[in-house]
Each structure stands twice: as C-alpha cells, then as structure tokens.
Amino acid sequence: MEKLKKKIGSISFWKWVIASVIFRLILIYFPQNLNLSSRPEVSTPLTSFRRLAEGYWLKQSSMSPYAGSMYHGSPLLLLLLGPLTVKRIEGQPNHILYSLVSVIADLVSAMLIRATGQNLQLAYLRTLGSLDLVKQIEGSEIHPSGDVAALIYLCNPFTIVACVGLSTSPIENMAVILCLYGACSRLIPLAAFGWVIATHLSLYPAILIIPVIFLLGRGPDAPPWKLFLQRHQQNGMLNQSKLPPGFSWGPIIRFAFWSLVWSVYVLVLCGISLKQFGGLWEMFKSTYGFILTVEDLSPNIGVLWYFFAEVFEFFRSFFLIVFHVNILFMILPLAIRLHHRPCYLAFVYVAIFSMLKSYPSVGDSALYLGLLGWFVNEFSDMQFSLFLFCGYVGVSLLSPVMHNLWIWRGTGNANFYFATAMVYACLQIVLVVEGVSAMLNHERKLRRLITGKTQDSKSGLLSDSSP
Amino acid sequence: MAETKEKSHSDEKPKPRVRPIVRLGIFLVSHSFLVSVVCFTSGVLALFLLPVLAKNTYISENALMPGSASPMLSNHHVSDGNRLVKDLTNSNLKSSETGIESHKIIAKYMLDVGAEVSFHKFHPQMNQFHPLHFFSSPDSGKIQENCSCSSYGINTVGIIRAPRGDGKEAIVLVTPYNALTSSFGEVLSLGIAYSVFSLLTQVTWLAKDIIWLVVDSQFGEYAAVSAWLREYQTPKFSSHSTLNAEMCPDINYLFEIKVHSMAGSKFSNSFRRAGTMTAALVLKVRDQSEQFDDTVSIYAEASNGQMPNLDLINVVNYLAVHRQGLRVNVEKLWSLLNSGWLKSLGEIFESLATIAKSLNPKFKFGIPATEYVEGIATLASSLYYQALGVPTGPHGAFRDYQVDAITLEISPKFSLDKVWCSDILLRGGRLIEGVIRSVNNLLEKFHQSFFLYLLTSPSKFVSVGVYMIAFALLIAPLPMVAASLYVDANSSKGDSSFLFAITDTDEHGITIRSWRWLNSAKSVFIVHLWGAIVSLLPYFICQIPDCSPTTSFMIWVLLSILSLLILNLVLASPLACVKASQEKEWALVKSVTISSVFIGLGLMSVINFATAEIGALLMVPMCLLARPLKLDVRVGTLRSCCRIICNLVLGHIAFPPAAFFLFKGMLDGFGSANVGDFWMWVESLWAWNSATYLFIGMVQLPCWVLCVSILFHSC
Numbered sequence A: 001m002e003k004l005k006k007k008i009g010s011i012s013f014w015k016w017v018i019a020s021v022i023f024r025l026i027l028i029y030f031p032q033n034l035n036l037s038s039r040p041e042v043s044t045p046l047t048s049f050r051r052l053a054e055g056y057w058l059k060q061s062s063m064s065p066y067a068g069s070m071y072h073g074s075p076l077l078l079l080l081l082g083p084l085t086v087k088r089i090e091g092q093p094n095h096i097l098y099s100l101v102s103v104i105a106d107l108v109s110a111m112l113i114r115a116t117g118q119n120l121q122l123a124y125l126r127t128l129g130s131l132d133l134v135k136q137i138e139g140s141e142i143h144p145s146g147d148v149a150a151l152i153y154l155c156n157p158f159t160i161v162a163c164v165g166l167s168t169s170p171i172e173n174m175a176v177i178l179c180l181y182g183a184c185s186r187l188i189p190l191a192a193f194g195w196v197i198a199t200h201l202s203l204y205p206a207i208l209i210i211p212v213i214f215l216l217g218r219g220p221d222a223p224p225w226k227l228f229l230q231r232h233q234q235n236g237m238l239n240q241s242k243l244p245p246g247f248s249w250g251p252i253i254r255f256a257f258w259s260l261v262w263s264v265y266v267l268v269l270c271g272i273s274l275k276q277f278g279g280l281w282e283m284f285k286s287t288y289g290f291i292l293t294v295e296d297l298s299p300n301i302g303v304l305w306y307f308f309a310e311v312f313e314f315f316r317s318f319f320l321i322v323f324h325v326n327i328l329f330m331i332l333p334l335a336i337r338l339h340h341r342p343c344y345l346a347f348v349y350v351a352i353f354s355m356l357k358s359y360p361s362v363g364d365s366a367l368y369l370g371l372l373g374w375f376v377n378e379f380s381d382m383q384f385s386l387f388l389f390c391g392y393v394g395v396s397l398l399s400p401v402m403h404n405l406w407i408w409r410g411t412g413n414a415n416f417y418f419a420t421a422m423v424y425a426c427l428q429i430v431l432v433v434e435g436v437s438a439m440l441n442h443e444r445k446l447r448r449l450i451t452g453k454t455q456d457s458k459s460g461l462l463s464d465s466s467p
Numbered sequence B: 001m002a003e004t005k006e007k008s009h010s011d012e013k014p015k016p017r018v019r020p021i022v023r024l025g026i027f028l029v030s031h032s033f034l035v036s037v038v039c040f041t042s043g044v045l046a047l048f049l050l051p052v053l054a055k056n057t058y059i060s061e062n063a064l065m066p067g068s069a070s071p072m073l074s075n076h077h078v079s080d081g082n083r084l085v086k087d088l089t090n091s092n093l094k095s096s097e098t099g100i101e102s103h104k105i106i107a108k109y110m111l112d113v114g115a116e117v118s119f120h121k122f123h124p125q126m127n128q129f130h131p132l133h134f135f136s137s138p139d140s141g142k143i144q145e146n147c148s149c150s151s152y153g154i155n156t157v158g159i160i161r162a163p164r165g166d167g168k169e170a171i172v173l174v175t176p177y178n179a180l181t182s183s184f185g186e187v188l189s190l191g192i193a194y195s196v197f198s199l200l201t202q203v204t205w206l207a208k209d210i211i212w213l214v215v216d217s218q219f220g221e222y223a224a225v226s227a228w229l230r231e232y233q234t235p236k237f238s239s240h241s242t243l244n245a246e247m248c249p250d251i252n253y254l255f256e257i258k259v260h261s262m263a264g265s266k267f268s269n270s271f272r273r274a275g276t277m278t279a280a281l282v283l284k285v286r287d288q289s290e291q292f293d294d295t296v297s298i299y300a301e302a303s304n305g306q307m308p309n310l311d312l313i314n315v316v317n318y319l320a321v322h323r324q325g326l327r328v329n330v331e332k333l334w335s336l337l338n339s340g341w342l343k344s345l346g347e348i349f350e351s352l353a354t355i356a357k358s359l360n361p362k363f364k365f366g367i368p369a370t371e372y373v374e375g376i377a378t379l380a381s382s383l384y385y386q387a388l389g390v391p392t393g394p395h396g397a398f399r400d401y402q403v404d405a406i407t408l409e410i411s412p413k414f415s416l417d418k419v420w421c422s423d424i425l426l427r428g429g430r431l432i433e434g435v436i437r438s439v440n441n442l443l444e445k446f447h448q449s450f451f452l453y454l455l456t457s458p459s460k461f462v463s464v465g466v467y468m469i470a471f472a473l474l475i476a477p478l479p480m481v482a483a484s485l486y487v488d489a490n491s492s493k494g495d496s497s498f499l500f501a502i503t504d505t506d507e508h509g510i511t512i513r514s515w516r517w518l519n520s521a522k523s524v525f526i527v528h529l530w531g532a533i534v535s536l537l538p539y540f541i542c543q544i545p546d547c548s549p550t551t552s553f554m555i556w557v558l559l560s561i562l563s564l565l566i567l568n569l570v571l572a573s574p575l576a577c578v579k580a581s582q583e584k585e586w587a588l589v590k591s592v593t594i595s596s597v598f599i600g601l602g603l604m605s606v607i608n609f610a611t612a613e614i615g616a617l618l619m620v621p622m623c624l625l626a627r628p629l630k631l632d633v634r635v636g637t638l639r640s641c642c643r644i645i646c647n648l649v650l651g652h653i654a655f656p657p658a659a660f661f662l663f664k665g666m667l668d669g670f671g672s673a674n675v676g677d678f679w680m681w682v683e684s685l686w687a688w689n690s691a692t693y694l695f696i697g698m699v700q701l702p703c704w705v706l707c708v709s710i711l712f713h714s715c
Helices: A002-028 A049-060 A075-086 A096-130 A134-138 A145-155 A157-164 A169-184 A188-202 A204-218 A225-235 A250-273 A279-286 A288-293 A304-310 A313-338 A342-356 A362-375 A385-409 A414-454 A457-463 B002-010 B020-030 B032-053 B075-094 B098-112 B184-200 B221-233 B240-247 B249-261 B310-323 B340-359 B369-388 B418-440 B464-475 B477-490 B504-514 B517-541 B549-570 B585-607 B609-625 B629-635 B638-653 B656-668 B675-687 B691-711
Strands: B116-122 B153-160 B169-177 B209-216 B276-285 B295-299 B327-330 B404-411 B453-457 B460-463
Touching (some): A049 A075, A096 A145, A096 A157, A145 A157, A157 A362, A188 A204, A204 A313, A279 A288, A342 A362, A342 A414, B032 B369, B032 B460, B032 B464, B075 B098, B075 B418, B169 B221, B184 B276, B184 B418, B310 B404, B340 B369, B460 B464, B464 B585, B464 B609, B609 B638, B638 B656, B638 B691
Parallel strands (some): B169 B209, B276 B404
Antiparallel strands (some): B116 B153, B453 B460
C-alpha cells in the first residue's frame, strides 16, 4: 500500500516535471511576443542576456569585455555561454541554444533540490528516531519534501520567467544548489566547487560558507545536545549510540583545501582569459566593485536603485556600507539560533541576500521559494500563508503595470514602480520572519513532545498547549 | 489589504496581551458585515458626490501663459484661408480624380507660404488582436507586408521650421480631410488651419516646428493618423516602402508630376520629420449644428482611458471662453440630463449645503442642482468613454506615443455661408494660434498638471486623489470579508488553540488546516485559466470566414462551455472539488475568490480607473453576498430570503453579456437588442486593444462563474 502510493506520487512528479519543461519550450518559441529579456524584473545589469552578448562581441573584437560598463559578469561565462549568443539555427528562434542551456540548468537544479530534500528528510527522520519520537509523528502525513521543493522550483512562474527571459540566473542558482547538494551528501570537492563558482558569479553566496561548514561538521539535521541531555536525564539512562555525532573538523579542513584549489583554478582561468585586458584587477573592479558600489541605477525590483538615485553624493559611501553591513549583521544571530538546521539557515541566508542585494531579479526569488519546499512539513502551521501568496501574486502582476505606466504611458512616475518594489521587499521580510517563527514553533513542539512524554502524556499536553 | 489581512491573521493566535492596532483589526474583521455595508454605501455615495467635490481647473504650468499676447491673425490671413476654401470647393466639382487634385492644391498652397511639403502614402491597416499589446512598447505591432495598390491613402504634410528653435521639438496640427466626399465643414477646417499656417510662417516667436498634417480620412481618421505616427516614430530602414511605390505605377505618376511641376521648391519625395512632438491638436468643423452659440467641443479620451495633460484642456478652455467668446463643451450622457432622481439628489445636496452654510459661512461646497445634474452627466460620459478604452477621435493615436493631444470640434451657430465663414475662420484661427503660441512657450513636455482625472465640466475636474477615495471605499470590504471568512473556516471546529494543539490526532489536522486554502486556490486558479482561454478564443473564431456576429457569438459560448468542461476533466473539477468533505469549504473558496477579485480590481484601477469603478459596482456586491442557496433556503428567515433574491438578481446582472444588454437597453431602449451586438462590441474592444476586454475575460467572468458555483454549492 505504502509502496503503491509512493509509486503514484513519483509518476505524478515526473508528469509535472515534463509538463513544466514542455511549457518552457513552448514559451521559448515566442520570444518576440513576450519580450521578457528586456524586462527589468528579469534581467539586471548582472544577469542580462544582451549584456552578455555585448561582452562577447567586445571580446571577439579584441577589446576588454568590460569596456563601456556594459558587461559585469564573469569572463568564464563569456567563454562558456558567449558562443551561444551568436550561434543560430536556421528556422529556429534566435537564441534557442542558449535557452536550452537554461532549461537544462533548471532541470538539473530541480533534480539536485530533490536529492537534497530526500537527504534532509532521511536525516530528519533519523533524528526523530534517535529521540524516540517516531510514534508521535506516525499519525501525521509526511510530505515528500524533496519532490515538493523540486516541483515548486520547476513550476514557479518566477523560475520560468527567468529561464525564458534568457537571464543568467538559472546558472547562478544552479551553482548555489550544487554547493548545498554537495555539502548535504558530503561530496566535499563538489560543495567547494559550487561555493567557489556561486561566489565567483554573484558574490553574495559567499555567506553560504557558514551553513556549509555546519552541514559538513554536523550533518544536515542535528538537534541540539541540550535536547538529548534533557531527554535522557528524564529517562535516567544515556544511550550513547543514539547521540548525534559531535562537530568534526576533518571535512571542514578538506573543504577549505578544496575551496582554495578551486578558487586558484578559477582565478587562473580568468587571468588567462583577461591577460590582454587589464587582468584580474579589472575583473574584480567591474564585477565585485560594480555589485558593491551600486553604480547602475536603472530600476529593478530591489530598493537600492531608488535610494542611491536620491542620496547625496558625499553620503553615498556611508550608505553603501550601511546597506551591505545590513546583510552581515543578520548572519551571526541567525547562525547562532539555527545552527542545528544548516539547510534552513542556508534558505534564510538566500532569502535575505536576494532581498538586500544590489541588483535583485525574480530569479533570486525563484531560488529561495524553491528551497522553501524542503521544509513543507515544518511549515505546515505557518501563518499568513494565504496573505503571502496573494501578496506575491498581486505584486508580480502590479509591478509590470506600474512599469508600463511610468515608462510607456508617461502618466505615472518612478514612485509608482518603487512602491511595488517596497511592497515586494515587505512581503519577503514577512516571509522570512514567519518562516523562522514557524520553524521555531516546530522545534518548540518537538521539545514539548519530549518533555511531555515522560510526564503522563496527553492530559498534561493539552493543558500545556498555550505558550 | 496588507494591514487588515495581517490584523485578521493575528487574531488566530490567542495572546494574553493584544496590541491596540491588532484589536482594531480583530474588531473590523469580526464586524465585517456592518463594516462592509457602511463602506460600500459610502463608496457609492462618494461617487455621486464627485461633482460637488470637483475643483475648478487652473493652469498649472507657468510657462504656458495663455492669452498673454494679443492674437496676430488678421483679415489678410483669413482671406488666404478663404482662397483655399474656394479653390477646394471648386475642385470638388471639377473632376473625378479630385482625390489627387485636392491634395495637389493643398500642397501648392503650403509651398506658396514657404513650408516644406511631403506626401505620406500609407496602406490602411486593420486593427489586430494583440493580447500582450498592453505590456509592450507601442511599436511592437508587426507591419503588414502585403498591401494592394488599389487601396492607399495620402497624407499631406507641411512643416514650418522654427526661426528660433533648434528643430528638436514640434507642434502638430491635424485636419482630417476626405478628398472624395469632402463636406464643407472639412474644407473649412482646412481653411482655418491654413490661415494659421500662413501666419506662422511669418512670425518670429516660433520656437518649435509646426507640422500641419492633412489626413486622408477615407479609411478613417484614426487609421491615417496612426499610420503617419508609426512612420514618424519608428523609421523603417528596409526598402519596403520604396518597393511598394515602384509596384504601384499610378502613385509613382502622381509623384512624378509633383516633382516636375514644382521643381526648385521645398517639395520632397521622402518622409519629412521635425522634432519630438510636444502637443497635437486635431481640428474639425461640424457642418450643421443645433447649438445656440458657436461652440468648441473637446474630445480627450485616448485608448485605455488615458487622458492628455489637463493643462492642454485648460489652455483651450481658457482661450476659447475668455478670448474668443466661444462656448466650450465636453461630452455628456444626454439621457441623464432629464432624470428626475438625479435632480432631486442634486436638490438634496444643495439644501444640505445651504444648511451648512447657515451654520458656518465658511462652508462653501454646494452647487446648484442643475449644475449638479450636468456635472453627473459629464462625469458619467467621462467614465463611460474611459471605461470603454476606445479613443474618441484621432487624437488617441498620439497618446500611444506619449504625445498630449485633443480633438477640437468647432460647431458654428448658423449654417455656413460666406459671411459667417470668415467669422469662424477668424475666431477659430485665433483660438488655434493662441493655443500654439502658448504651447510654444513650453520649456519641458507637459508634466505639471494631472494625467489622471475625470471632467465634470470643461472647467471642473476631479483629480485622482479624490476619485480614488470612492473606489477605495468600494473595495475596502473585500479584504476584510476575505479575512473573516478565512478565519471562520479555519476555526470552524471551535478549537481556538489549534496552533499549538499537538496531540497525535491533531497533527494531521494542523497540516491540512493551515494550507487548506491551497485546494480552493487551485480551483480559483483553474477558473481564471479558463477565463484566459475564453478571452483568447475570439482570435481563432474571427479567422472563420463568413461568420455573422450572432453565429460567432454562439460558437464562442459553445467553445467556452466546452473548454470549461475539458479543464474540469483534465486538471480537477473546480466546481465539484468543493466536495462536502469540509463543511466550510465554500467559505474558503469564497475567501480566495474575493482575494483574487481584490487583486484584479486593484490592478485594473491602475490601468483604467473607470473600468475598475464600474466593475467594482457590479462585482463587489455579488462577491460579498454569495452564499450557498441551500443554506439560506434551509434557514428560511426574512434576512436569508432577501439574500437569496439579491443573489439571484446579481447573479443575472453581473454576467458580462447580461450587463452589456442591460446597459445598452438603458441607453438605447430594449427594442433593438440583438445577440450579435455583444460580439460586435467585444470585437471593437479587442480591435482597439482595450484593457477592458482583458478585464472582462480574466476578472469579471471568472468571478461570476465562481460566485455562481458558490451559490449552487451543495453543502
């Protein structure tokens, strides 16, 4: 019975995967009608396809790809994807090869998310087993979180739009997911590779090193020691075999080694590719420098462009520091509170930096919404779910309309568009806050199950149910 | 919405200490019935109060300075204009080939005063259905390649280069003229334009180029203007146009003659441009009139309810009334002028105002009842034409390129004979001269005054900040009722502390409860998907050749029902999946429906306010009242009987075709109603790329279907 159910589930999973891929392929055939690649929501100065093509063209004509402040991505992307921007197949849409690469990247990401989700779920169940909580959970339905996460990632309109809109964010997302997958399944070279590439492509994933260290040191789901001690104190005996493993430094050192290897490798490749054009310094200046100094103030769905268009020049560096430190400020408290759930920590980090980064696009949101699926079981009693859903739908419809009002009709102004950007940022904040509080509630619930079990269970529980 | 929702959610959690704002939210949500009744009635009332709240227009841009210079148009220029009128009326009688002849005459006159002249040849384009047109740039429409030589129009374009300008800006003057069936009014409008044109070649103050566009209106004025604009704004670099000219010998012949006869002059065979357009005026003269004064009618509505900057209307209004002694007129719904209840409503407002004034002499907000009725009639027509989303004249083509434009229609007091002709030429010419002179003063493009407004009279307007209040009051009940339904459905089992109820049996319940709306969201999504399919269907239906409107409409209805059934089968049954598994399932569906309607209306209010307002008047009561009939029948009290009746009436009225026929019947009488009319109307909507079409297909129709499915829900 259980097996049959699983089989049906996996069949419908593959059905949805195929449907989403077909949907992408259909959309790829109407690039002119949709004109997605020129939307500010999809293509930022960092992920724009047109800029990539421009950079490739500059490179082909023996100029620095960073000349004229057009291209701001990695030189490796130029080598890998650049040729696809000019290659055409007769009778097919212009950028079909590039689009296919994006589709494949999405598919691979989804598969990696699925595998990671399954890993996570196994670890979660193992933890429950070691805490003797399996019986309590048995009555409830446990959703296959890997499948759910992969489907959310694949069927999310944001992902589809980013994929069809020819932005490079599917590839950046794939690097991030590769890193998390490698860390979850303890493939240290792969994790290091994903981390290095993700950082190289878009800088912000660098902070994912903290969850990766926890993942490697402790495993994907390690309930706090305190919980075990509490549990076994009450039981009176300490079962050594069921205790979680301690923090092991071996994998981390190996991770550091591999990261070093990969970064040297990447830098050397970049150096070779940019030898005539100013070398690595030029690259750092126009990729990381461009990200950190927010030079391009063209509108996007973030909030920084508007702010830095308004701010006085002599305050600029001060506010640049403030905005970037904002991300760093949140790292430590979250790491302390959520260190035993590194994957969840990674999700929160991704959500935060995709909210506060200088050139956000919907591709970034697609990533954290996909990762959200890993925690369906924990989020089952999340508040504001309908409100958040309606908010996301409303904002993603309103934003293009406001842009149209501002740019094409001329009856609105920048404030109209910025208003939607602010609402969007608020929604993301609410999502993160509610997500974290749902997770904490879940943990509180587990703790209460542990402590409540030894006292004579049910009556005590009900009276204890309010926090 | 965010706040009320948030508040509503917070009351799920039983907290010992509740913040005041949360308590307010809980209060609002728990009294959502009362609050929604109050909000809705005050929203409707606010709509009727708009003429009272209207402000007098004022000229916001200081640079305009209308009427500060005395008009320079003299009798000499008027006689020039008269000459052109005479020549054109004579040529009218002369030959069958008048089309080309009269264009030659106009071109010759333009050349005589020293302007650059060129012809623009165009092929009339059928309007096509672009569902995505709204979100893209205006020039993304593809240009038809296959045009026959037999049907083409010729626009004559004259350009004066400004002696003081740098050639980067231009003002456009448009006169529609159909050379084949030219009426005296059209010829007279050419005369007015020519007299102004001949003046403007001599003046020294001109800082912007003047483009005089004589539009060949045999394929419709709008088509000709938009063809010229498309050519002007999106230059084609292919050899397409020249190829066409070579293929059509008779057109070539025309151009040959021109070049030879006017060698050495400023005639040019290619398309001539001036700078970016600051403003455009379309000038028309009506043949007969029933007015008691010489009047100028202003038409301003462009596609999707866009309006030109209010300053442009203000300038015209100011100059016409205060300088030329013309009466200014904007469209009214004439049928409303005689309605008794509006009059009595106006009297009530008037008496209220007098009472208020007697209490405190500083309160001055009353307007006389007759003025109120006129204001309502104007407001209604303003709303109607904006909601339709179809431009009211050729000026609509300019708005697509962010150029402010209006149509001026001059209707003289007497039938047009020679004496009055000169008088109209002089006054009309001076009006145009004054407007051009004041636009000429502009340093930047129009931006000071409003773009989003409704007119209640030529000199009174309601700005966006005022009319949005009425709309916000109308839709304010939606999020509140959605939240209260959501809370109700979630706590139906009476277990208030379910969030932390952690017994084994409840674990399952938690999982379902918090995300239970997903199921309802799915059904709502499917119905909206169906709405999108239904709105795409006409594109395919109109490919069928030889189809009368009635049969097309029938095919449409049949295909829609079929697609709904197929969607039901394939995805899930949106109507039946609301199984009785959960007793309050309908409440969740209603809650999600209301949320989606709220999003749709909010979105539409930004795109086209008038559509959203009219849609809200229909949909909000329907959404709020929807409740399974079975439940009400079972209760059988007076209140539930009222609700049943309201539901049934609204369920019939809010169905889009029914609403259309009702509206049409109110305006034209029910005798001439025909099923095919709705199809024709819809066709005109999508031909003009009206967002109203999308609104009806993707918001109103799905909402209606969902409400009806809630009504017939088996619980």
